[in-house]
Amino acid sequence: xxxxxxxxxxxxxxxxxxxxxxxxxxxxxxxxxxxxxxxxxxxxxxxxxxxxxxxxxxxxxxxxxxxxxxxxxxxxxxxxxxxxxxxxxxxxxxxxxxxxxxxxxxxxxxxxxxxxxxxxxxxxxxxxxxxx
Amino acid sequence: xxxxxxxxxxxxxxxxxxxxxxxxxxxxxxxxxxxxxxxxxxxxxxxxxxxxxxxxxxxxxxxxxxxxxxxxxxxxxxxxxxxxxxxxxxxxxxxxxxxxxxxxxxxxxxxxxxxxxxxxxxxxxxxxxxxx
Numbered sequence: 001x002x003x004x005x006x007x008x009x010x011x012x013x014x015x016x017x018x019x020x021x022x023x024x025x026x027x028x029x030x031x032x033x034x035x036x037x038x039x040x041x042x043x044x045x046x047x048x049x050x051x052x053x054x055x056x057x058x059x060x061x062x063x064x065x066x067x068x069x070x071x072x073x074x075x076x077x078x079x080x081x082x083x084x085x086x087x088x089x090x091x092x093x094x095x096x097x098x099x100x101x102x103x104x105x106x107x108x109x110x111x112x113x114x115x116x117x118x119x120x121x122x123x124x125x126x127x128x129x130x131x132x
Numbered sequence: 133x134x135x136x137x138x139x140x141x142x143x144x145x146x147x148x149x150x151x152x153x154x155x156x157x158x159x160x161x162x163x164x165x166x167x168x169x170x171x172x173x174x175x176x177x178x179x180x181x182x183x184x185x186x187x188x189x190x191x192x193x194x195x196x197x198x199x200x201x202x203x204x205x206x207x208x209x210x211x212x213x214x215x216x217x218x219x220x221x222x223x224x225x226x227x228x229x230x231x232x233x234x235x236x237x238x239x240x241x242x243x244x245x246x247x248x249x250x251x252x253x254x255x256x257x258x259x260x261x262x263x264x
Contacts (some may be wrong), residue, residue: 036216038227038229040247040250041247041249041250042250043218044227046207046216073178075166075168077233082168084176095174095176097168097170111214111229113227113229113245113247114247115170115248117175118173
């Protein structure tokens with residue numbers, strides 16, 4: 001298996017864990033240290049505990065939309081790699097960066113960020129929205 | 133200057149180049165290889181040429197909103213580092229990841245992604261929206 005195949009397999013495993021709502025698999029995919037995550041619409045989460053807490057909530061959410069991933073593309077430099085893909089969530093496309101680091105021969109996720117692709121979509125804040 | 137000071141200075145230099153519409157400075161900030169960029173609402177750009185072309189257009193745009201950056205936070209592991217910050221663009225907050233790699237002792241940008249923070253904002257696609 002080439003480096004590229006391996007990192008793309010790690011990326012696919014992330015989405016498999018998501019689809020299967022498999023928290024144990026998701027925990028194993030994330031590295032132990034130096035991790036960060038920006039879910040769509042969220043501020044950054046830094047540190048394994050905060051990130052895994054967020055996934056525990058997301059994977060438990062019965063109305064969480066299913067996620068497809070497409071157009072996976074890898075950039076690798078030594079033991080650092082990024083996979084770019086397009087997530088389709090509820091029919092809407094998100095531009096995603098998944099950063100991996102090779103730790104003891106295994107690609108582990110160190111960063112995830114997903115952001116909406118603005119394809120003929122406009123934001124309209126509702127007049128009654130509140131922070132809490 | 134500590135590693136952290138140096139990478140935060142590199143991050144500040146990125147925003148300085150932006151504010152000054154200084155394309156030469158922006159070009160120097162980006163690394164030569166292994167670079168990627170996801171502007172808000174855009175799909176990923178991969179490769180120095182595509183990225184610099186996008187910045188040339190953005191920096192030339194007379195109605196480009198000014199950008200402030202706040203809450204800069206660095207995570208460094210060897211010669212790889214990420215800076216997280218909040219950009220304020222036209223009054224709206226964006227969650228940003230700026231990835232840097234130390235090349236010949238200098239932190240150069242290898243990845244930028246900015247995504248809207250959904251604070252009091254909900255997306256409502258207009259009824260006529262189409263994917264293509």
